[in-house]
Amino acid sequence: MGEPQLKIPPNASLDELLSDIARLESVFDQWDENQKSAVENYRKSVDDLHREAFRRFIASVKSDPAAMAGLKSALGDEIVYAVLRHFELIRPSLQERVEEALDSIRPMLASHGGDVELVAVRPPDQVDVRFIGACDGCPASMLTFTAGVKKAIETHCPEITKIAQIRGLADPSAANGGVQFVSPFAVSQTGGWLEAGALADIPEGGVLKLKIASENVLLSKNGDIVSCFQNACAHLNLPLDEGEIVGGILTCPHHGFQYDLQSGECLTAPEVQLQPHAVRVINGLVEVRLAT
Numbered sequence: 431m432g433e434p435q436l437k438i439p440p441n442a443s444l445d446e447l448l449s450d451i452a453r454l455e456s457v458f459d460q461w462d463e464n465q466k467s468a469v470e471n472y473r474k475s476v477d478d479l480h481r482e483a484f485r486r487f488i489a490s491v492k493s494d495p496a497a498m499a500g501l502k503s504a505l506g507d508e509i510v511y512a513v514l515r516h517f518e519l520i521r522p523s524l525q526e527r528v529e530e531a532l533d534s535i536r537p538m539l540a541s542h543g544g545d546v547e548l549v550a551v552r553p554p555d556q557v558d559v560r561f562i563g564a565c566d567g568c569p570a571s572m573l574t575f576t577a578g579v580k581k582a583i584e585t586h587c588p589e590i591t592k593i594a595q596i597r598g599l600a601d602p603s604a605a606n607g608g609v610q611f612v613s614p615f616a617v618s619q620t621g622g623w624l625e626a627g628a629l630a631d632i633p634e635g636g637v638l639k640l641k642i643a644s645e646n647v648l649l650s651k652n653g654d655i656v657s658c659f660q661n662a663c664a665h666l667n668l669p670l671d672e673g674e675i676v677g678g679i680l681t682c683p684h685h686g687f688q689y690d691l692q693s694g695e696c697l698t699a700p701e702v703q704l705q706p707h708a709v710r711v712i713n714g715l716v717e718v719r720l721a722t
C-alpha cells in the first residue's frame with residue numbers, strides 16, 4: 431500500500447487551510463442534528479486539548495526572555511497568529527480592535543448615508559480615519575466624528591488618544607505599497623479590485639464614463655478626491671455622464687436632479703444618493719471594487 435496522500439501541502443497558506451475546513455463544514459451542514467452535534471462535541475474536545483497544550487506551552491516560555499522573544503516573532507506568522515487568536519490566547523491586534531470599533535459605528539453612519547474608513551494605525555496612540563459619502567464635508571461631520579467614531583475607538587482601544595480625520599489623497603511616497611487613495615470600505619474587505627485605467631484619464635472636476643465588469647460607472651476627480659458612482663440617476667436610473675458639472679455638482683441631463691460628486695449626495699432629494707463604489711489609486715492607476 432502506498433503512502434496516504436496529504437490533502438494539504440506542507441507550507442499551505444492560511445487561506446488554503448481555512449478553505450479545507452470550510453469544505454468539511456459544508457459537508458457537516460448536510461447532516462442531521464445528532465450527527466452535527468457529535469461533530470461539534472468532537473471539535474470542542476480537540477479544541478480544548480489544543481488550547482490547554484498551547485496555554486501550557488506559552489506559560490512555560492514566559493519565564494525565558496529569549497524564548498518569549500522567539501514566540502513574539504512567531505506571531506508574525508499568519509497561521510500561528512490565527513490559531514492563537516482562535517484559542518483566545520492572545521489579544522486582538524490594535525488594527526483588529528480599531529476595525530472592530532469602526533464596524534460598530536458603521537450602521538449609525540450608514541443611516542446618515544455615510545461611512546468611515548481606516549486610513550492608518552500609528553502605534554502606539556494614533557489612528558487616522560476618513561469619512562466617506564454624506565459624512566464627508568457635511569456640517570455635522572465633526573459632531574459625528576466626536577460623538578461616534580471617536581467614542582467607539584476609545585472604547586475598543588483605550589491606548590488610542592489621538593484620532594485624526596484625513597481628507598484627500600494619502601502621501602504617494604508612503605510605504606504602503608504605493609496606495610495613494612482608498613475609498614470606501616477598503617480596509618475592512620480585501621480583494622475584488624478591478625482595473626479602471628489611469629488617474630490622469632479622469633478630467634479634473636469632471637467625470638469619466640466607464641464600463642467595469644458590465645457595470646456602468648462614473649469616475650470623478652476633484653483635487654485630491656477620487657470617487658466612483660453607478661452611472662445611474664437616483665430618480666429614474668437614467669445615465670448621468672452627459673450632465674453638466676459646475677463646482678463639483680453634477681446636474682442630471684434628464685430632469686435636473688443635482689449631485690455632489692464628492693459624496694454622491696443628492697441635493698435635490700436628500701433622501702436618495704448615488705450608489706458609490708470603492709476606489710483606490712495605486713501609483714497613478716485607478717482600481718474600483720463594485721458594491722454588491
Ligand code: FES
Pocket residue numbers: 663664665666667668682683684685686687
Ligand atoms: S433621471 Fe435624473 S433627474 Fe430624472
